[in-house]
Amino acid sequence: MKTNNRKILYALFLSGSCLSGYLLWFLLRPVDIIAVHHSENSFTSVLIRHYPFTDKGKIQWWLENQGRLKEKYGIPKTDNDGFFEVIFWDFGEGYKETDGYDRLCFTDMRPSLNCIEKNKVFAVWNNKNKDIFLGVDDGFYRIDENGKMVKTKYK
Secondary structure, eight states: HHHHHHHHHHHHHHHHHHHHHHHHHHHHHEEEEEEEOSSSSEEEEEEESOOSHHHHHHHHHHHHHHHHHHHHHEEEEEETOOOOEEEEOOTTTTBBBBOOSEEEEEESOOOSSSEOOOOOOEEEOOOOOOEEEEEEETTTEEEOOOEEEEEEOOO
8 A cells, every 4th residue: 555655656747747847948948039020110029939927027137138129139229209119919829811900010021921010028118207117917017217116907
């Protein structure tokens, strides 16, 4: 009887370890930038996979990677007045044909596979005071010129 209990405990421990390892790998994998589409003026769409799931993770990822994004992809791209908006989209199943209704299609690509499903992960933009806003699931955060971050709920 003791041998069977040990085998069961060993199997549970092994299963739990594998599940924990997979979960840790899944949560810590890096954000994969698939494509960047610059639209008119200061609007940029960034197609990503493996995005952070939490609001805190999305904000932390932006803060840690904004220099690299600027250097490698020209994000954020500002207009003549210094305004910008960057939306990070879940790339999901990849590019698709237009459905004529609700997909986001990119004019800088030739049809027919130039659209994605509209699944926004988060957004970053600024205002005339040069405050930075980070829109996430639970509301948005404003970062002022002094670096102070204030959370605001969506109404």
